Amino acid sequence: MANYSTNEFKSGLKVLLEGDPCSIVENEFVKPGKGQAFNRVRLKNLKTGRVWERTFKSGESLEGADVMEYEMEYMYSDGEYWHFMKTDDSYEQIAADKEAVSEGIQWLKENSRCTVTLWNDVPILVVAPNFVDLDIVETDPGLKGDTATGGSKPATLSTGAVVKVPLFINIGESIRVDTRTGEYQGRSKSA
Amino acid sequence: MPTWPALKARAKVLAAIRRFFEARSVTEVSTPSLSRSGTFDAQLSSFEVSDPADKLFLQTSPEYALKRALAVYGEAIFEITPAFRRGDQGSQHNPEFTMLEWYRPGLSLSGLMAEVVDLLNALPEAPEIWRAQSKVDLPVYSFRAVFEQRFGVNPNEAALSSLWQWVQETGAEVTHLAPHDDDQFRSDCLDFLFLEVLQPSLGDIFFLTEFPRCQAALAEIDPKTDTAQRFELYWQGTELANGYLELRDPAVILSRHTVMATARVNRGLPNIAFDNAFAEASALMPPCAGVALGIDRLVMVWLKAKTLSEVQLFSWPNH
Numbered sequence: 001m002a003n004y005s006t007n008e009f010k011s012g013l014k015v016l017l018e019g020d021p022c023s024i025v026e027n028e029f030v031k032p033g034k035g036q037a038f039n040r041v042r043l044k045n046l047k048t049g050r051v052w053e054r055t056f057k058s059g060e061s062l063e064g065a066d067v068m069e070y071e072m073e074y075m076y077s078d079g080e081y082w083h084f085m086k087t088d089d090s091y092e093q094i095a096a097d098k099e100a101v102s103e104g105i106q107w108l109k110e111n112s113r114c115t116v117t118l119w120n121d122v123p124i125l126v127v128a129p130n131f132v133d134l135d136i137v138e139t140d141p142g143l144k145g146d147t148a149t150g151g152s153k154p155a156t157l158s159t160g161a162v163v164k165v166p167l168f169i170n171i172g173e174s175i176r177v178d179t180r181t182g183e184y185q186g187r188s189k190s191a
Numbered sequence: 192m193p194t195w196p197a198l199k200a201r202a203k204v205l206a207a208i209r210r211f212f213e214a215r216s217v218t219e220v221s222t223p224s225l226s227r228s229g230t231f232d233a234q235l236s237s238f239e240v241s242d243p244a245d246k247l248f249l250q251t252s253p254e255y256a257l258k259r260a261l262a263v264y265g266e267a268i269f270e271i272t273p274a275f276r277r278g279d280q281g282s283q284h285n286p287e288f289t290m291l292e293w294y295r296p297g298l299s300l301s302g303l304m305a306e307v308v309d310l311l312n313a314l315p316e317a318p319e320i321w322r323a324q325s326k327v328d329l330p331v332y333s334f335r336a337v338f339e340q341r342f343g344v345n346p347n348e349a350a351l352s353s354l355w356q357w358v359q360e361t362g363a364e365v366t367h368l369a370p371h372d373d374d375q376f377r378s379d380c381l382d383f384l385f386l387e388v389l390q391p392s393l394g395d396i397f398f399l400t401e402f403p404r405c406q407a408a409l410a411e412i413d414p415k416t417d418t419a420q421r422f423e424l425y426w427q428g429t430e431l432a433n434g435y436l437e438l439r440d441p442a443v444i445l446s447r448h449t450v451m452a453t454a455r456v457n458r459g460l461p462n463i464a465f466d467n468a469f470a471e472a473s474a475l476m477p478p479c480a481g482v483a484l485g486i487d488r489l490v491m492v493w494l495k496a497k498t499l500s501e502v503q504l505f506s507w508p509n510h
Contacts, residue, residue, distance in 0.1 A: 007280045007508075029281020033423055033430055034234050034408055035382030037279060038367035054364040059278055 001064035006039040006056050014046070014067040021046045021065035021119045029058060046117055047124050049103075065119060072116045074108040074126075084116055084123070096123035106161035107132045107179045128179040133188040134158055135174050142170040152184075193502050201490045201502055203315050205271065208291060211313045215306075217267040217293055222256030224249055224273055228466035232408065233375050233454040236277040237463075238286075249275035252483055253292050254409070255469040258437070261294055262475035269293035271486065282498040283429055283488065285506045291489075294481040300420050300436045303480040304331070304398055307424060307432055318495055320427075324396050333401035335418050337389050338381070346381050346403040347417060354380035361387040374405040375454035381406065390428065399423045409444065409473075410435035424484075426492045434482030441470040 004015060009027035016022070025042040037058040044051045046067060072084040072094075081095035082105060096116065100123045107128035108114055117125040139155035152164040155175075163177055165184045174188035193201070209219065229237035229248035237248040250256070253270050260268060274290040295303055311317070312325055338346045342357065351372065358365055358380050368379050381403055393399075400422045404412060407419035420436035438444060448465050455462060490502040500506040 029279070029284055030386065031234075031279055031281075031284060032382035032386055033433055034232055034378070034406060036234055036368060036379040039281075040363065052364060053362065055367040057367040060367075 001066055003061045003063055005061040006041075006058050009039060009041060014065040015062040016065045017043065017045075017062060020048075021067050021124065023067070025051060031058075046119065047099075049125065066121075068118050070116050070118065071113060073111060073113055074105075076110055077105075082126070084114075084126070087113065094118070094123055096126055100124050101126045104128050104179075106159055107134070107177065109134065109159055130178060130180055131176055131185065132179055133174050133176050134161070136165070136169065136171055139165065139169065139171055142168050192500070193504060197490075197494055197496070197502050198504070200316065200494055201486075204490055204493060205486070207314050208271070208310065211310050212269050212293070215267075217269050217295070220257070220260055220268045220270055222250075222253045222260065222270060222272070224275075226250055226256065228255065228469065229463050230255075231448050231451045231455075231463045231465070233451045233458065233460060234379075238275050238277050251276050252290055254481075254483070255466060257292060257294060257481070258469060258476055259472040261296070261477065261479065262472035265296060265477045267293070267295050280507050282500075283491075285487065285499050285503060287507075287510070288499075288503070289486040290483055291486050292481065292483040294437070294479050296477040296479040298480045300400070300422060300434065300480050303434050303482055304329075304400075304422055307434070307482060307484070314493065316493075318493055320395060321493075330394060330397040331422075332393055332397055332399050333416075333418070334385070334399055334403060335401045335416065337393070337399075338385075338403075341389060342384075345417075346377075347405070349377075351377060351380070354384070357388075358383050363387070371454070371457050373454050373457055374450055375457070378403070378405040390425065393425070396424075396426050399425060407438075407447070408435065409438045409447070411438050422482075426488075429488055429492065430485075431488055431492065432482055432484040434480060436480050437473075437476065437478075439473050439476055439478065441474050444470045444473055 004013060009024050011024055011026060013024045014021060015024065022043045022045050025044055028040045030040050031037040039056045039058055040053065041056055042051060042053050071087050073087055075083045075085055081097060082101045083093055083095050086092045104114065104126035115127045116123050134157040136155045137158050140153050151167045153167055154162050155165040155169060156162050163182055163184055165175060169175065176185040176188050178185055225240060225247045227247065230251045235251045237251055240247040240249060252274050253272050257268060257270060269291065271289060271291050273287055275287050277286060279286055308329060311321060335346060354377060355370055370376060401416055401418035402421045404417060404419060410419045410421040413420050422434045423430050424432040445465065452462060487499050487503045491499055494502060496502050
């Protein structure tokens with residue numbers, strides 16, 4: 001891959017930093033009056049999802065990373081790998097390991113869509129849509145009419161994820177969850 | 192690319208600047224862009240031009256040449272000229288830019304700050320933020336006082352290890368600086384702390400004065416406050432102008448060059464020969480104050496543009 005110097009950094013550029021593929025979120029050249037010039041860069045580590053701010057010496061360069069994002073459909077898991085298929089009519093399938101599916105998979109039921117990040121054609125990250133609708137398979141019995149006290153209880157979803165829901169929610173109901181925070185958003189509208 | 196109205200506004204600003212100086216009997220001069228000596232400032236990088244007979248540098252500012260002219264004529268002068276700084280490229284920086292620089296024999300630093308305000312007031316079609324600001328006096332902050340208030344220590348005297356620790360506590364992972372046991376490292380830490388910690392709370396438009404000794408550059412030191420007699424004009428986080436009560440003692444200039452030369456060696460930067468013609472000329476200058484103002488940035492903030500490329504033709508990388 002090509003090398004990119006700090007003045008070529010721009011939002012969306014994928015680079016290698018300390019061995020990990022990262023995406024540049026924001027880049028700003030800073031030069032105090034007579035001071036050392038630097039670039040203030042916000043980066044996202046594509047393996048961990050962590051976003052942080054780092055300064056670079058201006059003119060420093062980083063190797064580009066061969067990173068592609070695809071919309072895919074989650075098919076099934078064989079226990080060791082999780083299998084996904086591209087949605088571009090190519091029917092191309094890939095298998096992701098436990099590290100790649102990490103957080104994201106708990107929000108995915110079979111045949112649902114997600115974004116899979118490939119680095120050198122190997123999946124490194126699976127991200128669910130921001131909002132998903134999932135059925136509750138286990139929770140304490142609902143307290144009828146209790147919509148005001150604001151209490152909550154844990155509920156297990158069909159994918160195995162556990163979220164906090166209001167006391168009046170029952171087994172079998174479908175709820176909407178924000179996958180970025182893991183928070184209950186409400187009953188599913190189309191349930 | 193600038194719009195046509197932006198280019199016309201830029202032309203009007205330039206015309207107003209020339210009228211302003213003509214009315215005050217400050218004479219426009221032109222100095223060479225190509226010179227035999229480059230800047231010795233450790234944090235500025237000159238473009239070198241290869242010529243079989245000579246090694247030449249594109250000027251990072253007309254400062255040395257204008258001071259040589261001051262030594263000969265002793266008159267108030269200004270220049271509007273291209274300046275070149277290798278590697279300075281970003282939304283607020285272009286390696287080639289237009290600089291206005293002027294020198295006022297007999298004027299104090301505060302007299303020159305007042306003239307900067309007068310100049311901006313003389314420009315056409317001021318943006319609302321300036322019209323609101325110019326109804327009251329511009330705030331003037333002392334770097335030393337602002338720093339002491341936040342960190343509890345004089346920036347001249349803070350231990351380098353403390354400065355480095357504070358830099359690392361700003362929240363960013365800082366990799367562009369590495370500790371060196373010299374004044375340039377002190378200056379770089381102070382700059383970073385000013386930008387990240389101090390400046391955001393100082394308001395939209397203000398003057399900064401009383402700089403730490405290590406940032407004196409070519410300004411006099413005031414022995415009473417032990418600070419450099421410099422000012423900078425900030426406009427919404429962007430530095431617009433940089434003025435000095437000009438240093439005229441060649442021995443002090445030589446000692447500052449030596450400090451910078453050491454800083455250059457410590458950082459693996461090329462050595463820059465001492466410019467004798469400039470240093471000798473400094474002794475012959477009348478006592479004066481001088482200031483440089485970035486024209487492209489001025490037009491940018493005046494038109495409420497966000498990037499230089501909106502007011503500057505063919506800015507990098509489209510040059």
